[in-house]
Amino acid sequence: MKRRQFIAGLGSAAAWPVIAQAQRPAVPVIGYLSGASENRDLARTLAFRQGLGEAGFVEGRNVAIEYRRADEHNDQLSALAADLVQRRVSAIYGFDPVAVGFVASLARPGGNLTGVTTLDVMLAPKRLELLHELLPRAVNIALLVDPANPVSADTQWRGIQEGARMLGLQPHILKASSERDFESAFAALVQQRAGGLVISSTRLFNTRADQLGALTLRHAVPTIFQSRDFAAAGGLMSYGETTGRTIASRVAGSYVGRILKGEKPGDLPVQQATKVELIINMKTAKALGLTVPLTLLGRADEVIE
8 A cells, every 4th residue: 555545544552543545436435444353343333433423424325334354363454454445445444653654743644644542552651650659569560462463562562661771670571462372471470470560552452451350360460451441350450541442433433524525634633632540449459468559549540449
C-alpha cells in the first residue's frame, strides 16, 4: 500500500483505527479492518456504526461497509488492508499511524491521516512507577508483551527500560502471543525471580483482561495493567484511561462521516483522551500480604474491597 492512499486514521496508540481513500463510488464503501474476531469486536463495531450515524451515514442505506477481520492473527492485517485498498473503498478503519510515523502531529496530522488516540501504550512507565511505589523492595520487574504486535511491544519495552533505569530496577521481558502462552509466561516469572509484573497494552491482552487478572491472583504475582476489568477479576492494580475503546470507535465513525462529506483528514485534529484512573484491589493486596501505602490509596480513583 502506498502512503498517498490513506486519508485518515482513528484509534489508539496500541491499535489505531485508520481511514484510507481510493476513488469514491456513488454510495461510499468503507473498509472495516480489525485484528479481533467478530464476537470480541462487536462493541466497537456497534460504536463505529453509531458514530457514522451521527454524521448522517447508515449502513445499508447510504453507506456500505466491507469487513475484514484477522481473528487475532496480526500478521494478516497488512494483506487484509491491501485487499481493501484494491477494492477501491472510500476509507479504511483500523491501523496504528503514530507508531509507524504517518501522523506528523496531533493538532494537524497533515497528509492522509487523522484520528482519535488513547495513551495506554505511553502509560507503561507510569504503571511501573506505581508498582514500584507499592513494592519498593522489589528489584526485578517483568513486562509482558505480545511479540505479534512488535511496534507496541518495542515502544512499551523501551519505556519500561528507561523507567527502570531511573528507579534503579532490573527489567525483564516476557512474551505471549496467544492464550496458550500465558501459563509459560507466568512460569518464567519464577525463573526470573520477578517481584512484580507490568502487563503491556495490546489487543491480545486487552480482550483478556479478566483472564489475566485471575491468573495473576492464582500465581500470587503483584501486577498492574490498564483495564478495570483486570482489577475486578483479581489483578492488584489497574491504571488506564476511562474513555474506553468503544467511545473512541464512535468518534472514529463520526470522523469517517465528516471525511465522506468532504472534510480533509489532514485538517482534522487527532483527538487525544487524557483522563486516567487508578484502581486498587485491596482484597488482592491482603491476599498477597501487601500493605498499600496511604499515599497510594489517597490517589486511587477506586478501591475494590
